[in-house]
Each structure stands twice: as C-alpha cells, then as structure tokens.
Amino acid sequence: MKKLSIIDIANHLNVSKTTISFILNGRAEEKRIGKELVERVQKFVEEVGYKPNSLAKSLRTGKSNIIGLMVEDISNPFFSAIARLIEDRAYKNGYKIIYCSTDNDTLKTRELINMFRDRHVDGYIIAPPQGIEDDINSLLKDGMPVVLFDRHLPNVNADFVEIDNLFSTYNATKHLIQQGYKNIAFITFASGQTQMQARLQGYHEALNESGYKPVVQEIIFNQNEDLIIAPITNFLKKNKKLDAVFFGTNHVGTCGLKVINGLGIKVPSDLAVVSFDDYDVFKLFSPPVTAIAQPIEAIADSVITVLLNKLNTSSQHISSQSIILKTDFNIRESSKTATS
Amino acid sequence: MKKLSIIDIANHLNVSKTTISFILNGRAEEKRIGKELVERVQKFVEEVGYKPNSLAKSLRTGKSNIIGLMVEDISNPFFSAIARLIEDRAYKNGYKIIYCSTDNDTLKTRELINMFRDRHVDGYIIAPPQGIEDDINSLLKDGMPVVLFDRHLPNVNADFVEIDNLFSTYNATKHLIQQGYKNIAFITFASGQTQMQARLQGYHEALNESGYKPVVQEIIFNQNEDLIIAPITNFLKKNKKLDAVFFGTNHVGTCGLKVINGLGIKVPSDLAVVSFDDYDVFKLFSPPVTAIAQPIEAIADSVITVLLNKLNTSSQHISSQSIILKTDFNIRESSKTATS
DNA sequence: AAATGTTGTTAAATCGATTTAACAGCGCAT
DNA sequence: ATGCGCTGTTAAATCGATTTAACAACATTT
Numbered sequence: 001m002k003k004l005s006i007i008d009i010a011n012h013l014n015v016s017k018t019t020i021s022f023i024l025n026g027r028a029e030e031k032r033i034g035k036e037l038v039e040r041v042q043k044f045v046e047e048v049g050y051k052p053n054s055l056a057k058s059l060r061t062g063k064s065n066i067i068g069l070m071v072e073d074i075s076n077p078f079f080s081a082i083a084r085l086i087e088d089r090a091y092k093n094g095y096k097i098i099y100c101s102t103d104n105d106t107l108k109t110r111e112l113i114n115m116f117r118d119r120h121v122d123g124y125i126i127a128p129p130q131g132i133e134d135d136i137n138s139l140l141k142d143g144m145p146v147v148l149f150d151r152h153l154p155n156v157n158a159d160f161v162e163i164d165n166l167f168s169t170y171n172a173t174k175h176l177i178q179q180g181y182k183n184i185a186f187i188t189f190a191s192g193q194t195q196m197q198a199r200l201q202g203y204h205e206a207l208n209e210s211g212y213k214p215v216v217q218e219i220i221f222n223q224n225e226d227l228i229i230a231p232i233t234n235f236l237k238k239n240k241k242l243d244a245v246f247f248g249t250n251h252v253g254t255c256g257l258k259v260i261n262g263l264g265i266k267v268p269s270d271l272a273v274v275s276f277d278d279y280d281v282f283k284l285f286s287p288p289v290t291a292i293a294q295p296i297e298a299i300a301d302s303v304i305t306v307l308l309n310k311l312n313t314s315s316q317h318i319s320s321q322s323i324i325l326k327t328d329f330n331i332r333e334s335s336k337t338a339t340s
Numbered sequence: 341m342k343k344l345s346i347i348d349i350a351n352h353l354n355v356s357k358t359t360i361s362f363i364l365n366g367r368a369e370e371k372r373i374g375k376e377l378v379e380r381v382q383k384f385v386e387e388v389g390y391k392p393n394s395l396a397k398s399l400r401t402g403k404s405n406i407i408g409l410m411v412e413d414i415s416n417p418f419f420s421a422i423a424r425l426i427e428d429r430a431y432k433n434g435y436k437i438i439y440c441s442t443d444n445d446t447l448k449t450r451e452l453i454n455m456f457r458d459r460h461v462d463g464y465i466i467a468p469p470q471g472i473e474d475d476i477n478s479l480l481k482d483g484m485p486v487v488l489f490d491r492h493l494p495n496v497n498a499d500f501v502e503i504d505n506l507f508s509t510y511n512a513t514k515h516l517i518q519q520g521y522k523n524i525a526f527i528t529f530a531s532g533q534t535q536m537q538a539r540l541q542g543y544h545e546a547l548n549e550s551g552y553k554p555v556v557q558e559i560i561f562n563q564n565e566d567l568i569i570a571p572i573t574n575f576l577k578k579n580k581k582l583d584a585v586f587f588g589t590n591h592v593g594t595c596g597l598k599v600i601n602g603l604g605i606k607v608p609s610d611l612a613v614v615s616f617d618d619y620d621v622f623k624l625f626s627p628p629v630t631a632i633a634q635p636i637e638a639i640a641d642s643v644i645t646v647l648l649n650k651l652n653t654s655s656q657h658i659s660s661q662s663i664i665l666k667t668d669f670n671i672r673e674s675s676k677t678a679t680s
Numbered sequence: 681a682a683a684t685g686t687t688g689t690t691a692a693a694t695c696g697a698t699t700t701a702a703c704a705g706c707g708c709a710t
Numbered sequence: 711a712t713g714c715g716c717t718g719t720t721a722a723a724t725c726g727a728t729t730t731a732a733c734a735a736c737a738t739t740t
Contacts, residue, residue, distance in 0.1 A: 005726055016690045021728060032687060054458050055404075056726035059395045059695050066438075075424035077417060084415035084441060091440070096455065098406075098438050100431070101424060115436065118394050254620050261624065284597050286626035345696055356720045361698060372717060396696035399725050 004050050013044060020045075024052065058120060067307065068116035069099040070109065070126045072150075077279050078250055078294065079127070082149075085300030086125065093308055095122070104191075104221070106131035113139070123307050128153055130192055145310035149303050151195040152322065159310070161302040161323045165195045168292045168327045169202030172274050173246060175290075175329070177210050179337045181244035181272050187232060187256060188248025190218035199248050199276060215239065219252065228255045229262075236263060242271060244335070250277030257285055273334040287333030298325050344390050353384060360385075364392065398460060407647065408456035409439040410449065410466045412490075417619050418590055418634065419467070422489075425640030426465065433648055435462070444531075444561070446471035453479070463647050468493055470532055485650035489643050491535040492662070499650070501642040501663045505535045508632045508667045509542030512614050513586060515630075515669070517550050519677045521584040521612055527572060527596060528588025530558035539588050539616060555579060559592065568595045569602075576603060582611060584675070590617030597625055613674040627673030638665050 010017040020041060022031045028038045058064045067090055071079040087097050098121065102109040109132050116124065123145040128136060136156050139146050148160035169186075176184050186203045188196060200216065207214045217235045219228055232255060236242070247253035253275030265271050267287055275282060278293035302323045350357040360381060362371045368378045398404045407430055411419040427437050438461065442449040449472050456464065463485040468476060476496050479486050488500035509526075516524050526543045528536060540556065547554045557575045559568055572595055576582070587593035593615030605611050607627055615622060618633035642663045 006728095007726075017727080018690050018692095018729080019688090022689095025728080031689085034688065037688090051454070051458055053399075053726050055395055055399045055460055056695090057728075059393075059399055059697090059726080060728045062695085064395075073424065074414070074427065075417070075420045077415070077420075080415045080417075080420040084413065087414065087439075087441060096438060096459075097440070098436060100427060100437070114391070118391055119436070120395055254624070257624050280594050280621050281624055284594070284601065284621055284625055346698095347696075357697080358699080358720055358722095359718090362719095365698080371719085374718065377718090393696050396725090397698075399696080399727090400698045402725080 003053075004048060006050075006052065009041075009045060009048075009050055013041060015041065062120065064120045064122055065095050066119065066121045067095050067097055067123045067125060068112075068119075068121040069097050070102050070112060070116075070124070070128075071099065072104055072127050072129075073101045074099060075101075076251065078277055078296070081296050082300050082303075085297060086304055089300065089304040093304075095308075095311075102127070102129055104129040104193075110135055117144075123147070123311050125149065125303055125307060127151060128156075145307055147303050147307045147310075149299060151193045154194065157320050159306050159320045159322065161299055161306065161325070162195065163294055163299070163325045163327050165198035166202040166205075168329070169199045169246070169248075169276070170206045171202075172290070172292055172329060173203050173206035174209075175331065176244050176246070176272060176274060176335060177206065177212070179272065179335060181335075182212055183215070183239075183242045184212065184244040184246060185215040185217060185235075185239060185242050186246045186248060187217045187219065187235065187252055189221045189252060191221075196248065203246060215242065225255060228252070229259055232256055232259045233263065236260075236265070236271075244268075244272035244274070247273070247275040250275065250279060250281075253277065253289070253291075254281050257281070257289070267334050268336055272336075278328075278330055282332075285334070290332045290335035291330050293328040293330055295325050295327065343393075344388060346390075346392065349381075349385060349388075349390055353381060355381065402460065404460045404462055405435050406459065406461045407435050407437055407463045407465060408452075408459075408461040409437050410442050410452060410456075410464070410468075411439065412444055412467050412469075413441045414439060415441075416591065418617055418636070421636050422640050422643075425637060426644055429640065429644040433644075435648075435651075442467070442469055444469040444533075450475050457484075463487070463651050465489065465643055465647060467491060468496075485647055487643050487647045487650075489639060491533045494534065497660050499646050499660045499662065501639055501646065501665070502535065503634050503639070503665045503667050505538035506542040506545075508669070509539045509586070509588075509616070510546045511542075512630070512632055512669060513543050513546035514549075515671065516584050516586070516612060516614060516675060517546065517552070519612065519675060521675075522552055523555070523579075523582045524552065524584040524586060525555040525557060525575075525579060525582050526586045526588065527557045527559065527575065527592055529561045529592060531561075536588065543586060555582065565595060568592070569599055572596055572599045573603065576600075576605070576611075584608075584612035584614070587613070587615040590615065590619060590621075593617065593629070593631075594621055597621070597629070607674050608676055612676075618668075618670055622672075625674070630672045630675035631670050633668040633670055635665050635667065 006017045006020050010020050019033060022028055022033060023038050023041045069083060069086060071083060074080055074083060083099060090097050100112050106129050109129050113135050124139060125147050127150040128148055133153050133156050136146060136153065136158060140158055146158045148158050152160040152162060173184060186200065204214055219231050222228060236259060245256065247256045260267060267273050274290045276292050278291035282289035282291045346357045346360050350360050359373060362368055362373060363378050363381045409423060409426060411423060414420055414423060423439060430437050440452050446469050449469050453475050464479060465487050467490040468488055473493050473496050476486060476493065476498060480498055486498045488498050492500040492502060513524060544554055559571050562568060576599060587596045600607060607613050614630045616632045618631035622629035622631045
C-alpha cells in the first residue's frame with residue numbers, strides 16, 4: 001500500500017483537492033464549507049491515516065517545522081544534556097531538530113549554516129564559534145529567528161541565553177581565597193569566546209582584589225585527549241608552589257583530574273580543585289570536586305522559549321533580548337580549608 | 341538579495357532550465373550539451389553561488405539525503421559518543437542527521453518513525469525499543485534501508501550491529517570468580533531487550549559453571565535519578581554478604597557508585613565492582629572501576645558503512661547482515677583479588 | 681429586470697526542482 | 711524531394727501540497 005496523496009483523497013470522495021486542503025488546515029468555516037462534507041472528509045482521512053507530504057507542504061509554505069541546533073560537540077555532556085532538553089521541548093511544540101557539532105570551526109559552521117538554510121529550517125539555535133559574525137548577521141538580516149547560547153558575539157545583535165560567567169568564577173575564586181589558598185592557577189582552553197573571556201576575567205578580578213598573582217595556563221583544544229593531558233601535566237610539574245587549580249570547563253576539568261591521578265597529587269592537601277560545569281565525574285571523584293553547576297534546564301527552557309516566541313509572533317519590532325542566568329556553586333571536599 | 345532559483349539562472353543566461361538542470365547534475369555529456377555552454381553556466385552558477393532548493397529536489401526525486409537516527413537517550417554518554425561519530429561520517433558522505441531520543445517508549449518511537457517517514461529520510465539508524473517490530477517490518481517491506489544497533493529485534497530481519505554482550509559479561513564474571521569473589525550480584529535495568537538479556541545470561545552462565553548462586557536486582561528505569569538510587573541502596577543494605585557487584589549499564593553503574601559512596605562502602609575490600617560500558621566516571625573513580633568498554637568507533641563505523649552500502653547500491657537481493665563486535669575488558673583496582 | 685450579495689465549491693497558478701518526450705536544423709543516402 | 715539519423719536544446723509534465731481568484735446557483739435588493 002503506497003502513500004496516499006491529497007488527490008487520491010479528493011478523487012475518492014469526489015471533491016476537489018482544494019476543499020480537502022481547506023478542511024485539513026482548519027479553514028473550513030472561514031471558507032464556509034458544508035458541515036456534512038467536512039465530517040465526511042475528516043472521517044475518511046482519519047480512516048486511511050492520510051498525512052500530507054511535508055516536503056510539498058514546506059516547498060509551498062516556506063515553513064519546515066524544523067529547528068537547526070548547532071552545538072560545539074554533541075558528545076560533550078553539557079551540550080548533550082542541553083540538546084536533550086531542547087529536543088523534548090521542541091517536539092512538544094511540533095518542531096523537529098536537526099543537529100550538528102561545529103567543533104568551534106568557523107568554516108564547518110559556515111557550511112552547516114548554509115545547509116540549514118538550504119533545508120529551510122524555521123529557526124536556529126547556535127553556540128557560535130568566533131568568526132561567524134557575518135553569517136549570523138546575514139541570517140538576521142533575512143529575518144530568520146536566531147538564538148545564541150552559551151556565549152554571544154559582540155558585534156551581532158541576536159538574542160542570546162548565557163550564564164553569569166564572570167561572577168561565577170569571581171565567586172569561586174573568592175571562595176578559594178577565603179579557604180586560605182594563595183597560589184591559584186586557572187587552566188582553560190585557549191579561546192577568545194565571550195564566555196571563556198568572562199570566566200578568565202572573573203578569576204583575575206578576584207585575585208586582583210587580594211593582591212595574589214594570577215597564573216594562567218591556556219591549552220590548545222584537540223580531539224585527541226592525550227594532547228590536552230600532556231600540557232596540563234607539564235604545567236603542574238613545573239609549578240610546584242601552586243596550592244589550588246581552577247579548571248575552566250568540564251572537559252579541562254576531567255583531563256585535569258586524570259593528570260592529578262596520574263601524578264599522585266593529593267586533593268585538597270597538595271592541591272585544591274575547583275571546576276566550571278558540574279557532572280557525575282566531579283561528584284564521584286575522591287574527594288568530590290567543588291564545581292560551578294550551570295542551570296541546564298533553565299538554559300534549555302530559556303532558549304526554546306525565546307525561539308518559539310520569535311517563531312510564533314512574527315514580531316520584528318521587539319528588539320533583541322539577552323538572558324543571563326545564575327549558576328549554582330557546589331562546594332565539596334576538593335576545596336576545603338588549606339592546612340598550611 | 342533573495343535566493344535565486346533555477347529559472348532565474350536560466351533567464352539570465354537565455355537558456356532553458358532543463359539545460360541548467362542537466363549541466364548541474366553532471367548529465368551534460370550524456371545529453372551532449374555544448375562545451376562552451378556548459379562552461380558558461382558553471383561559471384555563472386559558481387559566481388552567484390546558486391544552490392538548488394533541496395526541498396524541491398527532494399519532492400521530485402524522493403531522496404532527502406537525510407538519515408534518521410534514533411537513540412535511546414542522546415544525553416547518555418554512550419549514545420552521544422556514537423551519535424557524534426555517526427554524524428561525522430554521515431556529513432562526510434553528504435548526508436545530514438535528524439536525531440531524536442526514544443526513551444525506549446514504543447509509542448513515542450512509533451510517532452518518530454512516522455515523522456521520519458513523512459520527512460522522507462533516506463535511511464534509518466535505530467536503537468529499537470521492544471514492541472516496535474511491526475513498524476520496522478513495515479519500513480523494510482517498503483524497501484527502506486534500516487540498520488539497528490546496540491540491540492536487535494528477534495522477529496525482524498533487519499541488518500544490525502551489536503557487541504558480544506553474552507561473552508562480555510561471562511568473561512567479566514569469570515574474572516571476578518577467579519579473583520576469589522563468591523557472592524556476586526548483578527544489578528541492571530529491567531528490560532527484555534536482547535542486549536540486556538544477553539548480558540544477564542552471560543552472568544548466569546559464568547555463575548552456573550562455578551556453582552555460585554546468582555543474585556539479580558532489576559531496577560525500573562526512571563528519568564529521576566533518585567528513583568534509581570533508592571532501590572540500589574535498599575538492595576545493597578539488605579544483601580550484606582555480597583562481595584562483588586556487576587552493574588549492567590553505564591547508567592546503573594554511575595548510580596551504583598553514588599550509592600557506594602553514600603553508604604561508605606570500601607571498594608574492593610568491602611565490595612568489588614565491575615560495570616558494563618566504560619567512561620571517564622569509571623576511570624576517575626577511586627579506585628578506578630573495572631569496566632567493559634564498547635568499541636564506540638567500530639560500532640559507529642560499522643553502522644554507517646552498512647547503511648551507506650544499502651543506500652548506494654539498491655541491492656535488494658543481499659540478505660541482511662549482522663555484525664557482532666568484540667569488547668575490551670579493562671581490569672582496574674575495583675575488582676582485584678578478594679582479601680578473604 | 682438588472683444588479684448585487686451570499687453560499688459552497690473548485691480550476692488553475694504556484695513553490696523549485698527533475699525528467700520525459702519532442703523539436704529544429706543539418707548532413708546524407710535513397 | 712523524401713526520409714533518416716544525429717546534434718543540441720527545450721517545452722511540458724511531474725512531485726504533492728497551498729492559495730488565489732473565480733464560478734455557479736440562488737436569494738435579495740433597487
């Protein structure tokens with residue numbers, strides 16, 4: 001049994017396909033189509049389980065009911081958790097998700113945006129890499145709904161959802177200082193992205209206030225984890241006087257813990273640890289790692305709410321909004337009072 | 341500047357759109373279109389960056405260049421890692437991915453399959469829940485390329501990619517026994533899926549050989565982690581004489597470790613631990629947890645290879661193939677020799 | 681009686697591509 | 711001069727929907 005088309009339905013009922021289309025799109029009253037006909041059509045459509053071909057529909061209407069979701073890396077627990085929540089909300093609202101990972105690669109991202117465009121996605125959710133400003137601006141100029149998250153682009157006037165990165169690291173660094181730590185390093189991925197810069201700045205501000213010297217180690221990101229672990233190992237070996245480290249992301253944090261285990265460093269007596277992001281690895285480490293937990297649900301909710309809002313009301317005149325969410329600071333054993 | 345259509349190109353060059361289409365689809369020679377014309381068209385198309393509207397193309401050709409990927413839960417590290425790899429391979433071959441999480445919910449999965457169908461995806465990659473047999477068979481009957489993975493469906497003759505679950509747990513249980521453990525429990529999610537049944541059976545077979553009594557605890561899956569942790573806690577509290585536990589999945593394993601930490605159980609002296617799946621949580625736990633590592637890359641590679649193969653050669657006559665991959669058994673501190 | 685309005689329905693255009701079938705123009709054999 | 715084959719190109723049909731503009735038939739107004 002092959003797929004039925006609207007014409008098959010029309011022929012079978014001896015009505016025109018126009019009528020069928022009107023009825024199926026809830027325009028029966030508006031077009032004052034006979035009640036009895038409406039019922040007959042609906043009954044039959046229900047009976048044979050006819051579903052309009054969504055490709056044809058999209059071609060004609062220009063709407064696809066698909067949202068394009070671009071994360072940095074879907075296998076990163078932070079992004080996969082967000083993706084999952086966004087997926088749920090989207091499906092509940094009749095939208096599907098096409099997703100992809102950008103790897104923070106501008107060229108790849110550009111291609112992906114073009115692909116999404118080509119597929120006529122109705123809206124874009126993007127954790128944007130740097131260098132993609134023009135492409136996003138071009139999307140905006142063409143009236144496409146776009147929501148950025150996790151970071152934003154300074155010269156792009158798009159809606160975005162973020163957390164308060166600066167305060168989060170400021171606060172966590174303050175905590176380390178209050179616990180008596182004096183030589184606090186910040187290890188992070190080399191990146192000019194807004195969220196990473198803000199995290200770094202929060203760290204700097206807290207240290208400045210106390211007059212301690214900042215020690216920052218930036219790691220070049222690499223798919224191969226060994227190439228992340230190696231520089232962290234070198235760094236920790238060289239800087240023996242450190243009494244605390246602050247990891248800038250969950251990925252750095254995880255690799256950092258591997259290094260700490262590998263070198264046999266005792267936490268927190270040799271070295272206190274704090275990390276951005278929070279997940280099972282940190283909770284289950286011995287001792288449990290103090291971490292800044294991003295409000296995943298709230299982020300996903302905000303993102304989808306903002307986007308759906310833009311999708312439903314074609315209100316061009318609302319200027320862009322930015323949502324900044326607070327984080328939770330989960331203090332655990334890895335950063336308790338220094339014994340010095 | 342709005343999107344150009346093939347007609348715009350045709351008009352601008354004073355050629356028919358048919359000719360443009362032939363040239364763009366590499367049928368210029370076949371249709372013996374003048375070399376000079378071909379060049380002129382190609383140059384212009386390149387210049388203005390014209391891209392055919394893929395919706396229209398799909399509508400006409402019936403191909404969408406989209407693969408539907410249905411995992412159990414994209415936020416599970418096992419599935420997100422696989423998804424990532426599949427995504428890469430798919431993009432490299434000109435395919436895009438629409439993904440979704442089934443939650444092992446038959447109804448939800450059925451809806452999703454229908455949605456994929458409606459979107460004319462070219463192929464399906466599915467980690468199928470039970471009860472979806474008829475739907476998959478219906479896909480197969482209609483000649484759709486389908487590859488199952490992580491598990492299969494006994495009454496469905498589809499290609500699938502799996503690991504050797506039975507041997508993996510058999511082998512790991514044997515290891516525990518050789519280390520001197522005698523009261524080995526198996527904690528897993530209640531599920532009739534083939535992979536879970538096989539794991540359970542491997543455990544049983546190993547115990548049978550040794551004459552030890554199996555102790556199995558099945559947990560009802562729940563989104564809310566507390567409802568997984570609670571029954572594990574109860575179980576471990578009640579069965580004091582256990583000297584080893586085997587967790588059936590990464591998720592159960594992670595929750596199990598939380599329970600173990602919560603109860604202050606010493607590993608491995610109080611209780612040895614082995615888990616299915618392997619990831620950072622297990623590597624970084626103290627002591628590191630012995631785990632069965634699935635060959636993620638090999639699984640993703642096999643899945644995509646089988647699917648692309650079906651997509652390219654429309655060879656109906658090749659009977660279905662099943663690929664069974666081997667796992668790695670990573671022995672760590674959590675299962676070393678019992679001191680009894 | 682002509683004009684206007686109302687009601688219920690539909691023919692035809694459209695979205696943007698692919699594909700089939702045909703056509704114009706030319707050389708060449710009959 | 712007629713027919714055939716070859717070359718290069720294209721008009722028209724098609725995919726399956728939505729949407730515009732119109733039409734038939736009857737009622738009502740002027």
